Amino acid sequence: MxxxxxxxxxxxxxxxxxxxxxxxxxxxxxxxxxxxxxxxxxxxxxxxxxxxxxxxxxxxxxxxxxxxxxxxxxxxxxxxxxxxxxxxxxxxxxxxxxxxxxxxxxxxxxxxxxxxxxxxxxxxxxxxxxxxxxxxxxxxxxxxxxxxxxxxxxxxxxxxxxxxxxxxxxxxxxxxxxxxxxxxxxxxxxxxxxxxxxxxxxxxxxxxxxxxxxxxxxxxxxxxxxxxxxxxxxxxxxxxxxxxxxxxxxxxxxxxxxxxxxxxxxxxxxxxxxxxxxxxxxxxxxxxxxxxxxxxxxxxxxxxxxxxxxxxxxxxxxxxxYDRRTKDIVRSxxxxxxxxxxxxxxxxxxxxxxxxGYQDDVEEVANRVVGHISEDITRGDTRAEEFALGSLIADAQLDRTADPGLGGAEIAFMNPGGVRADLLHGEDGVVTYAELFSVQPFNNYLVTMDLTGAQILTMLQQQLPGEDRETTLFLQVSEGFTYTWDTSLEGTDQIVADSLMLNGEPIAAEQTYRVTVNSFLADGGDSFHVLAEGQNRLFGEVDLVALEAWFAEHSSAEGPVAAPEPGRVNVI
CATH class of the missing domain: 3.60.21.10 (Metallo-dependent phosphatases)
Structure with a gap:
């Protein structure tokens, strides 16, 4: 009632x-x-x-x-x-x-x-x-x-x-x-x-x-x-x-x-x-x-x-x-x-x-310009799709860990729930530190690890609902890595095993690859349990620091960053 x-x-x-x-x-x-x-x-x-x-x-x-x-x-x-x-x-x-x-x-x-x-x-x-x-x-x-x-x-x-x-x-x-x-x-x-x-x-x-x-x-x-x-x-x-x-x-x-x-x-x-x-x-x-x-x-x-x-x-x-006699709440x-x-x-x-008081103290930090964008770079409508801002973050994390001394990464993946706000162009395309922080507020570290091709496939299969999660989570992938997701198939077969490619070359099941993710994912977060098995880990920068550094290197008022093109994952 x-x-x-x-x-x-x-x-x-x-x-x-x-x-x-x-x-x-x-x-x-x-x-x-x-x-x-x-x-x-x-x-x-x-x-x-x-x-x-x-x-x-x-x-x-x-x-x-x-x-x-x-x-x-x-x-x-x-x-x-x-x-x-x-x-x-x-x-x-x-x-x-x-x-x-x-x-x-x-x-x-x-x-x-x-x-x-x-x-x-x-x-x-x-x-x-x-x-x-x-x-x-x-x-x-x-x-x-x-x-x-x-x-x-x-x-x-x-x-x-x-x-x-x-x-x-x-x-x-x-x-x-x-x-x-x-x-x-x-x-x-x-x-x-x-x-x-x-x-x-x-x-x-x-x-x-x-x-x-x-x-x-x-x-x-x-x-x-x-x-x-x-x-x-x-x-x-x-x-x-x-x-x-x-x-x-x-x-x-x-x-x-x-x-x-x-x-x-x-x-x-x-x-x-x-x-x-x-x-x-x-x-x-x-x-x-x-x-x-x-x-x-x-x-x-x-x-x-x-x-x-x-x-x-x-x-x-x-x-x-509350009834004083029973010392209990009357449920009805x-x-x-x-x-x-x-x-x-x-x-x-x-x-x-x-x-x-806090606004006075933080204003100088918040308004610091970290880069420029040429258009809105946004999240998806759900966490079950590829989206431009996720691709950009994956690209930045790959770039910051690709050097052999910084991890030697070949691929990077970003969890969709870790992208918390859009980057909007506004009047001048300026990106401030506060805006960048709103995108990645968790202060996770970048972790580069060894994964076999078979483990990468398992990770992609763990995007699908299962015992530990009721919903699909679509990992955002860095440029150069592609695969096919066939929604007409059942279960983990939706991730087409022989479609995984890195820079046009097939991913081999037994071969080892250097993969960068954030520390949340590296510990198996969001039920991507296979990532906890990654070997030879190298901890790098905080993700926000890495993103800020990437913007400083790749964007300016004369050369702003554009939204990455979709299609790294071929969904059919």
Missing amino acids: FTMKPRRRLTAALAAAGLAAATLAAGGWSSGGGHGHGREVDLQLLAINDFHGNIEAGEGLTHPDENGVEVPAGGAEYLATHLAEAREGERYSTTVAAGDLIGASPFLSAAFGDEPTIESLGAMGVEVSSVGNHEFDKGIDDLYRHIEGEDDYAGAEFPYLGANVVDEDTGEPVLEPYWIKQFRGGVKVGFIGMTLEGTGDIVAESGIEGIEFLDEVETADKYAEELRDKGVNSIVVLLHEGGYPVEEDTGHECESLDGSGVGMSGPIVDIAEQMSSEIDIVVTGHTHQEYVCSVPDPAGQPRMVTSASSYGRVFTEIEAT SVTGSNTVVERDVEPDAAQSELIA
């Missing part, structure tokens, strides 16, 4: 089967609860996910409003104001997050190691977050830096939770597994934080050596039991794993803007269906989707599962009744809604001051 709340983008109410809407409205909420009197109190949870350092209200940040019109949305100044307004009159409120708050960040945050984002989130009242995969972009030591602080940097004001992030030798978590919010009057809510089990496959292995990521369901159940042993019966999971709204009926009720019911798919469905019934609410992320859904728990009872899009453009408001009282962070409110003064 669902009820729409006014002025909200997506809303859902979870009620036991057969419970009438009038009963839900009256039975779950006591008139004195919001003030902490009597047996029941009104809880409020405000949630975000996948913020990715988007503290500035950039022109490119938009979101459809309630009428489906694309409007400017997001920015820490406006998100902070929206959250503050939502908290007004709510005595039992907390603000939480489901990971990827940092990493893959825009220039302003990344230029200072994402310290501005951690400061911003603390200032806007985030009290707890799970880690996501991008919290590990620079390794566990950098995450500890954000948690503990260093020198003049105080670090996070909120706990970063990682219940399923454990030492592979001891099996013990290397981060706090849960946090208990203690409200006035003895009201307690436990939060278990986790990242997706597959995090190890999508971050650089070198930064997480000695760490493994455990099953989400088993971990959540373990700590739910531990919380209940401590007398904490109301439990919320913050999980950096998600799903996708779908139009067909999947048995998982969701609410769309126009009031039509939609279903849900993706990894979170199985996880939510199996997770202990003692868990009351699941706040998710990772897929950058927006949903407020009901997924039945193992006892068959509806349980709310939410996600608030990405980049701070949306936040979720969850309301629930839970309602949720997603709100677009429109910029029609006063910007938060503290956030504006924080952002302005």
Whole structure:
């Protein structure tokens, strides 16, 4: 059963089967609860996910409003104001997050190691977050830096939770597994934080050596039991794993803007269906989707599962009744809604001051000219196609590692998800350092390695969906390497084995080639596991440094860079 709340983008109410809407409205909420009197109190949870350092209200940040019109949305100044307004009159409120708050960040945050984002989130009242995969972009030591602080940097004001992030030798978590919010009057809510089990496959292995990521369901159940042993019966999971709204009926009720019911798919469905019934609410992320859904728990009872899009453009408001006698959330009282962070409110003064301070410091670096382009050089519409900017990056990485002393590379490959923004010509074709950074924000190293022709074929076959990935990822290739992708064939046969060519010569299965990829791919990231087998590795420049150096050598106002021609991969 669902009820729409006014002025909200997506809303859902979870009620036991057969419970009438009038009963839900009256039975779950006591008139004195919001003030902490009597047996029941009104809880409020405000949630975000996948913020990715988007503290500035950039022109490119938009979101459809309630009428489906694309409007400017997001920015820490406006998100902070929206959250503050939502908290007004709510005595039992907390603000939480489901990971990827940092990493893959825009220039302003990344230029200072994402310290501005951690400061911003603390200032806007985030009290707890799970880690996501991008919290590990620079390794566990950098995450500890954000948690503990260093020198003049105080670090996070909120706990970063990682219940399923454990030492592979001891099996013990290397981060706090849960946090208990203690409200006035003895009201307690436990939060278990986790990242997706597959995090190890999508971050650089070198930064997480000695760490493994455990099953989400088993971990959540373990700590739910531990919380209940401590007398904490109301439990919320913050999980950096998600799903996708779908139009067909999947048995998982969701609410769309126009009031039509939609279903849900993706990894979170199985996880939510199996997770202990003692868990009351699941706040998710990772897929950058927006949903407020009901997924039945193992006892068959509806349980709310939410996600608030990405980049701070949306936040979720969850309301629930807490019963002082049972010390638990009344499941049938839970309602949720997603709100677009429109910029029609006063910007938060503290956030504006924080952002302005960093902008003053970074302006000189950001505006440095690194090269020129003659036209827009862009990404594809999806990650399942060849696109010009990916080809250019692969060319640059090959060029920077081709010298025998720098790796002796013959081929380079670039993962599509590592290309995060377009290079746009604008009025003068100038490319600044900030723009280049937006394209490649991860600070991966270039790694040149030995691969056999057979391993290169396996790598190309691993572009296809399989056990570890549900979608196609199209590796971008450097000039001189070509092959045929025949979509009429089945499975890995789509990559036509005898079509692989390097500078017009067939790739031989047993011959060894020098191949350059970034350190993320070199560790088997994005489930390109065969790359972890590469031998005789030579680590080179940071990818952004390499790209900047390539632009300095290959472009000028008189000779700007053009978009590479398509067709390196013959798709039929």
